[in-house]
Amino acid sequence: MAGAKKKAKSAKTGKAHGGTPSPSREHLESYYREMLTIRRFEEKAGQMYGMGLIGGFCHLYIGQEAVVSGIQNSLEPGDTVITGYRCHAHMLSAGVDPKYVMAELTGRAAGVSQGKGGSMHMFTPEHGFYGGHGIVGAQVPLGAGLGFAHKYRGNDRVAVTYFGDGAANQGQVFEAFNMAALWKLPVIFVIENNQYAMGTSVARSTAIQELYQRGESFGIPGNQADGMDILAVQAAAQAAVAKCRVGDGPVLLEMKTYRYRGHSMSDPAKYRTREEVSKMRQERDPIENVRDLLIALSFSDDEALKEVDRDVKAKINDAAEFAQNSPQSGITELHTDIFMTA
Amino acid sequence: MVELTVREALRDAMAEEMRADGDVFLMGEEVAEYQGAYKVSQGLLEEFGARRVIDTPITEAGFAGIGVGAAMAGLKPIIEFMTFNFAMQAIDQIVNSAAKTNYMSGGLINVPIVFRGPNGAASRVAAQHSQCYASWYAHIPGLKVVAPFSAGDAKGLLKSAIRDPNPVIFLENEILYGQSFEIPDSVDHTVPIGSANVVRPGRDVTIATFSIMVGKALAAAETLAREGIDAEIIDLRAIRPLDENCIISSVEKTNRLITVEEGWTMAGIGAEISSIVMQHAFDYLDAPVTRIGGSDVPLPYAENLESQALPQADDIAQAARDLCS
Numbered sequence: 001m002a003g004a005k006k007k008a009k010s011a012k013t014g015k016a017h018g019g020t021p022s023p024s025r026e027h028l029e030s031y032y033r034e035m036l037t038i039r040r041f042e043e044k045a046g047q048m049y050g051m052g053l054i055g056g057f058c059h060l061y062i063g064q065e066a067v068v069s070g071i072q073n074s075l076e077p078g079d080t081v082i083t084g085y086r087c088h089a090h091m092l093s094a095g096v097d098p099k100y101v102m103a104e105l106t107g108r109a110a111g112v113s114q115g116k117g118g119s120m121h122m123f124t125p126e127h128g129f130y131g132g133h134g135i136v137g138a139q140v141p142l143g144a145g146l147g148f149a150h151k152y153r154g155n156d157r158v159a160v161t162y163f164g165d166g167a168a169n170q171g172q173v174f175e176a177f178n179m180a181a182l183w184k185l186p187v188i189f190v191i192e193n194n195q196y197a198m199g200t201s202v203a204r205s206t207a208i209q210e211l212y213q214r215g216e217s218f219g220i221p222g223n224q225a226d227g228m229d230i231l232a233v234q235a236a237a238q239a240a241v242a243k244c245r246v247g248d249g250p251v252l253l254e255m256k257t258y259r260y261r262g263h264s265m266s267d268p269a270k271y272r273t274r275e276e277v278s279k280m281r282q283e284r285d286p287i288e289n290v291r292d293l294l295i296a297l298s299f300s301d302d303e304a305l306k307e308v309d310r311d312v313k314a315k316i317n318d319a320a321e322f323a324q325n326s327p328q329s330g331i332t333e334l335h336t337d338i339f340m341t342a
Numbered sequence: 343m344v345e346l347t348v349r350e351a352l353r354d355a356m357a358e359e360m361r362a363d364g365d366v367f368l369m370g371e372e373v374a375e376y377q378g379a380y381k382v383s384q385g386l387l388e389e390f391g392a393r394r395v396i397d398t399p400i401t402e403a404g405f406a407g408i409g410v411g412a413a414m415a416g417l418k419p420i421i422e423f424m425t426f427n428f429a430m431q432a433i434d435q436i437v438n439s440a441a442k443t444n445y446m447s448g449g450l451i452n453v454p455i456v457f458r459g460p461n462g463a464a465s466r467v468a469a470q471h472s473q474c475y476a477s478w479y480a481h482i483p484g485l486k487v488v489a490p491f492s493a494g495d496a497k498g499l500l501k502s503a504i505r506d507p508n509p510v511i512f513l514e515n516e517i518l519y520g521q522s523f524e525i526p527d528s529v530d531h532t533v534p535i536g537s538a539n540v541v542r543p544g545r546d547v548t549i550a551t552f553s554i555m556v557g558k559a560l561a562a563a564e565t566l567a568r569e570g571i572d573a574e575i576i577d578l579r580a581i582r583p584l585d586e587n588c589i590i591s592s593v594e595k596t597n598r599l600i601t602v603e604e605g606w607t608m609a610g611i612g613a614e615i616s617s618i619v620m621q622h623a624f625d626y627l628d629a630p631v632t633r634i635g636g637s638d639v640p641l642p643y644a645e646n647l648e649s650q651a652l653p654q655a656d657d658i659a660q661a662a663r664d665l666c667s
Contacts, residue, residue, distance in 0.1 A: 082411070115448075123450050130414050130415070131446075131447070131451070133439065138407065140407070142407050144404075148412045148417075149411070149416065152393070175404025176404050176407065337449040338483050340444050340507040341507075
C-alpha cells in the first residue's frame with residue numbers, strides 16, 4: 001500500500017509536484033535560521049505562558065515550521081496570506097520582528113495589534129498577512145476573498161489560505177472551494193494536516209483521510225507533500241504558485257505535518273502516545289533535516305550552525321525581554337479602533 | 343425633487359456609488375441576471391457587467407466571508423442577502439470577521455463592507471422568513487446598523503454606508519420597496535449615519551421608531567391629532583450609532599415616550615432606548631416609557647394571527663391615549 005499511496009499523491013485533476021530540486025546553500029541557510037527562529041520563539045512563548053506572562057489561548061507551531069517557511073519563501077511581494085489561530089510563525093515568516101509579536105503575546109502597547117488581539121489575532125498587511133483568525137474555518141472564505149480581490153484588480157498575485165485538518169471539515173470551507181473554483185480565483189488552499197484537531201485524530205473525524213482530495217468534486221487539483229521536509233514543501237508551493245499566477249487557480253495542498261506540543265498550552269495531549277511524538281521528533285524533525293543537509297552538502301559545519309543557534313537564541317531572548325518590559329497600552333486605547341474614522 | 347420608490351432609490355444609490363468608485367461591487371444571490379430577488383438591482387448588470395455585479399451560489403457564509411476578505415484587501419463590497427433571515431448562516435463572518443477585525447488588529451485592517459437586504463416580516467411568509475434583526479446587530483461594537491423608512495433616507499444612507507470605511511448592516515423592508523416618496527434629485531444627496539429625523543413634530547408624546555413602523559406611527563399620529571393628542575415621531579434611521587440626543591431632547595419637550603419596533607421587545611431597541619431615557623431624562627418623564635413590539639411568538643402564517651402579532655397603527659394610538667390620559 002505504501003508504494004502505491006506514495007505515487008498517488010496528487011488528486012486525479014492535478015499533477016504531482018516535481019522532484020525535489022537541488023537546494024542552494026543560501027536557501028538552506030535561510031530556511032535553517034528562519035525555522036529555528038520560529039522554534040525558539042515558540043519555545044520561549046511556551047515558557048512565558050507557564051510563567052503567567054502570556055494569557056489566554058496560545059497555540060504553538062513547534063514541529064510545523066517547514067510548512068510556513070517553505071510556502072512563504074515561494075511567494076512574492078503583493079501576494080496575500082491568511083490563517084487560523086496558530087499564527088505566530090506566519091507573522092515571523094512574513095517578516096515581522098519577533099519582539100513585536102512577543103509583545104502582542106504579553107499584551108503590550110508595542111504589540112503588533114497594540115495588545116488588542118493577542119496570540120490568535122495578529123496581522124501585518126504591509127507584508128501581505130491578513131491574520132490570525134480565531135474561528136476554525138472562517139479564514140477560508142476570507143482567503144478566497146483575498147484571492148477575489150486579486151482577480152478583481154486584474155493582478156497576478158495569489159492568496160494563500162491556510163487551515164488545519166480540523167477546519168477542513170467546516171461547511172464554509174466547501175462553500176469557499178466552490179466559489180473559488182467557479183470563479184477561478186488565484187487561491188492556494190493549504191491544509192496543514194498536523195493529524196489532530198485538538199484531541200481528535202483525522203481518523204476519528206474524517207471519512208476520507210486523503211485531505212488533498214477534498215477539492216476534487218469542485219475540480220480543484222490537490223497535491224500532498226511531506227510537511228516535515230521543507231524542500232518538498234517548497235517544490236509543492238512553487239508549483240501551486242506558478243499555476244495560480246497564470247490564472248489556473250485555485251489549487252489545494254495538503255501538508256502532512258505534526259505538532260509536537262498540545263493543541264494549545266492548556267492541552268496535555270493525552271490522546272497520543274509519548275512514543276509517537278518522540279519518534280516524530282527524532283526521525284522527522286524539519287529543522288534537524290535541514291541541519292543534516294547543510295552538513296552533508298558541506299554548506300556548513302557544526303561550529304557555524306552553533307553560531308546561528310546562539311544568534312537566534314539571543315534575538316529571541318531580546319524579544320522576550322522587550323515584551324516583558326515594554327509598557328502596557330494606555331487605558332484610553334480600550335475605546336479606540338472600534339471603528340476606523342474616515 | 344423627484345418621486346421614487348424605495349426600491350429605485352436603493353438601486354440609484356448603488357449605481358451612483360459604483361460609477362464613482364471602481365472598488366465598489368455588488369455580490370449576492372440573484373443580484374445580476376435575475377435583477378435581484380426583489381428587483382432592487384434592476385439594470386446594474388447591464389451597466390456594470392458581470393465583473394462588478396456578481397451572482398453567487400446559495401452559500402451565505404461563503405460569500406459573506408469572501409466579501410469580508412475582499413474588503414480586508416481594500417475593495418468595497420455590497421453584499422446582498424436575499425433576506426436577513428438567511429444572513430444567520432453568515433452571522434459569524436459578520437460579527438467575528440467583519441465587526442471585530444479593525445479592533446483586533448489595532449486599526450491595521452478595516453473592513454469597508456455593506457451587508458444589505460430586506461429585514462423583518464414581509465407578508466405571510468411565516469416564522470423563519472419574518473424576523474427583525476435590528477437588535478441582534480445593534481448589540482455588536484464594530485457594526486453600524488441602519489434601517490431607513492423613506493426612499494430619500496434609503497438612498498442617502500446607502501450612499502453613506504458604501505462610503506463608510508466600516509462594516510454597515512443595512513436593514514431594508516420588503517413591504518416598503520414599492521412605496522414612493524419625494525426625494526432630492528442629486529448625486530450628492532447623502533444622509534449621515536447616526537442622525538435621527540423628527541418626521542412629525544408634536545408636543546404631547548414622543549414616538550421613537552424605525553423602518554416600516556415609521557409609517558404606522560405616522561398613521562397613528564393622524565388619528566391621535568383628531569383626538570387632540572399631538573404626537574412627535576422620530577425616525578431613528580440608524581440603530582447604531584443611535585442618535586440619543588434627538589430622543590432625549592424630544593422627551594424633554596413631550597415628557598412621554600413610546601418606542602415601536604417590529605421585533606420582539608425582549609432585549610430589543612425599545613429596551614435600550616428606555617434605559618437611555620431613564621439615565622438622561624428621568625426627571626422629564628411624566629409616565630413610564632411604553633414599549634411596543636411584535637408579540638413574543640414566532641410569527642404565524644395565518645392572516646389574522648400575523649396581523650395580531652405585528653404592531654399596528656391602532657396599537658400605537660392606543661398606547662399614546664393610555665400614556666396621555
